[in-house]
Amino acid sequence: MACICPIDLQFAPEISALLQSPPSHETQEYFDNLIAERPCHGVKVKLDGELGKGVYADAEFKDGELVLKDQILVGSQHSTNKMDCFVCGSCFRFIGSIELQIGRKLYFKGLGASSSNHCPSDSSDEEDNSCAIEDANLGECSASVSKGGIALSQEFIESLMGGQLLLPYSEKFSLPSPCPCPGGCGEEFYCSKSCADIDWETCHSLLCSSEKSKPSCRRALSKFVEHANDTNDIFILAAKVIAMTSLRYKSLKEAHLKEVGSIAPRDATVNLSLLLEAWKPVSLGYKKRWWDCIALPEDVENCNEAVFRLQLKELAFESLQLLKEAIFDEECAPLFSLEIYGHIVGMFELNNLDLVVASPVEDYFLYVDDLPGSPKKAAEAVTRPILDALDDGYSICCEGTAFFPLQSCMNHSCCPNAKAFKRDNDRDGQATIIALRPIQIGEEVTISYIDEDLPYEERQKLLADYGFRCKCRKCLEEKAN
Incomplete structure (x- = not known):
């Protein structure tokens, strides 16, 4: 061609x-x-002739303190991830309900290979959900089988997706109701x-x-x-x-x-x-x-x-x-x-x-696991077969790729003073940058583009793809030795 x-x-x-x-x-x-x-005003972008631009501290930051939350300019969820995570197409927050999230996982797990984000329950109208589920051909995924051999029936999965079946304690993990595309x-x-x-x-x-x-x-x-x-x-x-x-x-x-x-x-x-x-x-x-x-x-x-x-x-x-x-x-x-x-x-x-948003489904199962005695036993009578059927799939995060205008200005260091890290209360796709150690006013805020624990030569080889050789303190010391 x-x-x-x-x-x-x-x-x-x-x-x-x-x-x-x-x-x-x-x-x-x-x-x-x-x-x-932005909600964080303790940083400033400065233009630099050698590095192009960089982000510098305009305030002091303590170890573990939030440095920046940067909004997405443009982002997208990976197509294969849409089977496991039903999220907002704009901010990537999980939507629907715990039951809907779990039901979709079980539905697609039984259905087999598919990259569609549409399944019978993807509607904000409960009556429409029920009709769609009744009309759907779920014969190929009539049951998901757990590791213990317990079959979850088609009716059980449908009830989860349609909202007819409520799981114990799921009300503690409420999610926004799905709002459809304005274009339909x-x-x-x-x-x-x-x-x-x-x-x-x-x-x-x-x-x-x-x-x-x-x-x-x-x-x-x-x-x-x-x-x-x-x-x-x-x-x-x-x-x-x-x-x-x-x-x-x-x-x-x-x-x-x-x-x-x-x-x-x-x-x-x-x-x-x-x-x-x-x-x-x-x-x-x-x-x-x-x-x-x-x-x-x-x-x-x-x-x-x-x-x-x-x-x-x-x-x-x-x-x-x-x-x-x-x-x-x-x-x-x-x-x-x-x-x-x-x-x-x-x-x-x-x-x-990487666009990553932690799944509330994982939090839900962890909550059930932490319950005391008899409440835990009663809840697990319902949740254990589901957890076994999902296997490792219960903890899958929303995953995708995004461009963040401020975060993209941060330069690399093999001994960075900050990192991209989501806290427990960060439930959308924004980039969250956390200090790894105290950062002084005027100090450049750096992150690592690669695994900084790799040997010197391997790091330099990987960074060559970005068009530069790293001259951070760690690299200069290791080069000298």
Whole structure:
């Protein structure tokens, strides 16, 4: 396949402008405003000529103290994880009920391989739940069998998902009721109308597969998602970035036209200044083309590296063509170039942070296990067969990938003074950065991109994929020895 994208040639100047970093004063202003919006104001982003930018303490932090909670710019739950965790499509908080979460796990465990987030219970209307469950063909998952050989009947699983069966003490772990997608696609659910509206306005209105969208676009979008699930779901994140930027552009253009008292021109020419403004949140992430920056797998010999990287480029090209068929907008054409697409995916490869939200199902079973005497015995008469049937699956977290604008500014150290760590009360997808030791005012806040306990040479090899050699105190001391 020839990876030739006409847009890359037609809009070369616009693409070049998009890949340039904004002026330093605009960058500083952007991050200052972001920090002012966050709940933690004890940090500051500073621009550095050698490292690009870094996060510095603007207050003193004690060991174990919260340094920063950073909101997601764009994130996505892994497709395979959707079988185990029913979460908000915007903030990734668990939704529904303990019974629904457990019922879905058992349902998909019996059904076998499937990556759909839709099952008969994914509805905010209890009557609809019941009807859907009665109509569903659950013959292939009529029972999940526990390690002890106790079968959980189809009726039992249905009752959990439909809300007819309540587990003991589950009321202590209440979860938000599922709120459906505003477009009615049946694929995305949210913890609140607020989250649903935010996701709709941010990107989902362009990526919604509801019956309201054009059939051709819906089919193309379905093919795009299927391709991403079969190859690399990082493409889903890239699609969200393009959708987010396109919608921001439309909003900025509408505001601009109102301000100047004009109407939209008939020709769909690109307003580059507005497109750059819409692109700004993404432009500040460190980017290299995906097929250039991804680490060479150990099973690929150096002599085959060029072939390997060309295969990645072709994969990205296939994904982009499917996305263009679904949501292409002529006014935002430069965003659909292969060069831009490669840099977006590369940004996630180099800047992403694992999105992890602890499961309340694990907390529920731990609570039952900690009950005293007779209450525990009575509760376990119901929960033990469920726990055995779930096996290790009872503790699976929500897992995905996300880009966090402030966290991504944190530089690496092999002896970091902070780390990404979720506390017991952190129940959504925000990045939580905790101090590993006391941090003084003016000190740079650093995290480790890799396992810092590895030997020096192994650490340097892994960090080479990020484009630098580490010169932290630990590396300098070990190099000298």
